[in-house]
Amino acid sequence: MEVNGVAEQVFKVINNAPLDDRRTLYKRIVLSGGTTMYPGFGTRLERELEKLYEDRILKGQPDKSSKNVICIE
Secondary structure, three states, X not given: OOOOXXXXXXXXXXXXXXXXXXXXXXXXXOOOOHHHHOOOHHHHHHHHXXXXXXXXXXXXXXXXXXXXXXXXO
């Protein structure tokens, strides 16, 4: 059985939220417990979400930036 990764799931959930709430949700991602405690988990998730955001929301437009849109604590 193949399933989407954590970044894909977070991206999907946020983008199913009302448009006006999405930026706030991207800036307020909080990780807690379990496998999120592995070294580099948060950094990797942030990097993968930025890539998904750039590819699917910004459509790879270089004049727009996905940096500072996503914040993981």
